[in-house]
Amino acid sequence: MSGASGASAPEFIGGGVTRRVSRLGDGRELFYYDDPGSTLPSERAFDARLLDPRPETARMRRDVLTGDWISVADARQNRAHLPPPEFDPLAPQTSRNPSEVPAMYDVAVFENRSPAFGPALPLAEAGAQASTGLGRSAVAGGRCEVVCFSPEFAGSFGTLSPARARTVIEAWADRTAQLSALPGIEQVFVFENRGVEIGVTLPHPHGQIYGYPYVTPRTERLLASLDREGDDLLDRVLDFERQSPRLLLEGDHWSAFVPYAARWPIEVHLMPHRRVADLAALSDDQKAELAPLYLRLLRGVDALYDTPTPYIAAWHQAPVHRDRDRVGLRLELTSPRRGADRLKHLAGSEAAMGAWIADIAPERIAEQLREALATVPERLA
Incomplete structure (x- = not known):
């Protein structure tokens, strides 16, 4: 100093x-x-x-x-x-x-x-x-x-x-770059x-x-899916969702959508059009567009109801030392809010068996989110 x-x-x-x-x-x-x-x-x-x-x-x-x-x-x-x-x-x-x-x-x-x-x-x-x-x-x-x-x-x-x-x-x-360089760190999670x-x-x-000493279980499951479906799976998912009625926002570099098999009452994924391993690998153009687009998405989620919506915003990134050409950066934003005064609680099937039951059809919540996003100015202060 x-x-x-x-x-x-x-x-x-x-x-x-x-x-x-x-x-x-x-x-x-x-x-x-x-x-x-x-x-x-x-x-x-x-x-x-x-x-x-x-x-x-x-x-x-x-x-x-x-x-x-x-x-x-x-x-x-x-x-x-x-x-x-x-x-x-x-x-x-x-x-x-x-x-x-x-x-x-x-x-x-x-x-x-x-x-x-x-x-x-x-x-x-x-x-x-x-x-x-x-x-x-x-x-x-x-x-x-x-x-x-x-x-x-x-x-x-x-x-x-x-x-x-x-x-x-x-x-x-x-911080993603700095933590990835530390000895023994296998994956970096921003949330x-x-x-x-x-x-x-x-x-x-x-x-x-978080800088983890192992590759997380969620990423290991994704890697198993890539083994099964092909290494271009994330690219195909993005193309599929950009053509779907669940698309919410689309820029030059990013798209936001409600996924086909959404688990949570509010679930939105945000992906770059050009796959990158992690936040540290984003270009200046990708970062410049991400700031206002992500803000607009979050404000749209808040516009669904009269009070702020609770959520977890999870940036999924590739492991530090392996599979970086297979796993791409993406945001998964999830909320248990299924109404103005109702929350989804994980009970027997979800919590005990990992067998999810969706309370709201993904297409329905996508329509509601698009209506909410229409109330948010495109140029934000």
Whole structure:
């Protein structure tokens, strides 16, 4: 770090966005991503807090019946739960609020204080992940980061300006590249949880990034489908949906649609027309169109009802070290909301057997979403 500043000198990362690197009081990394033409000062405050040591890295246990790995992370029980605005842990620090970010920011990313994976990086434990038998465990090494979209107390990605949305997208791409380069990281997952109905404990506009020590079960299932259906499956799915009555939005580089076999009452997939492995591989043109198009999609989802809709926005990316020419980047946005005052709860068939029953025909919800999107201006502020 340079001089008296609590952050390094700025580095340009794309789209006119600059990155500054800092450290929190317990050694965790913090990254400031400044908007193009940001009015923030070049100097950033140090984190002067005296923090407890970071928790021990959790261990994960293998479910021998499914092959899945379960991270047992007890330290996550101590997370903040719906604090008042004056004690928002994601706001810039003040004399009364010893929050996680010491200085004012546009977008900030930092290592999670209570991670499900990490802080240690993955270790090779005598082939523990590949071995068979009962009672298998391994270090839950990896990386979990928090992405603050704005210093405001409340909001979501959909409430951002197009310019700020582009800054967040550049941060996602940069962090995807940086985490992919860490030893032992096998897959990087970018996501946003929105709404208390989803389990969100902080109203601050933010998302998260996980660097996993394995390829996730959902991606392994996709790879099995590619083996069965052909490596061009994702391209064929996109072509099929662009010709369907479930198409919602179409740009020069992206299309959004309700999938043919949607599970959730609200389910929208967003895919680039040119397949890329992950957010870091997007071109400038793809990123430039994504910012306003994704904002319009989210605002359309919110226009369905009189109150904001809870959702999970999940960016599916290719594994870091294999199958990158087969798996393409896509967003899957899902919501359990099946009416103005109704939620879909996963009961016996879905939760116990993984056998889904859709409450609303995909074509019907697509029609409702198109009507909602028609109320959202094409040029967003």
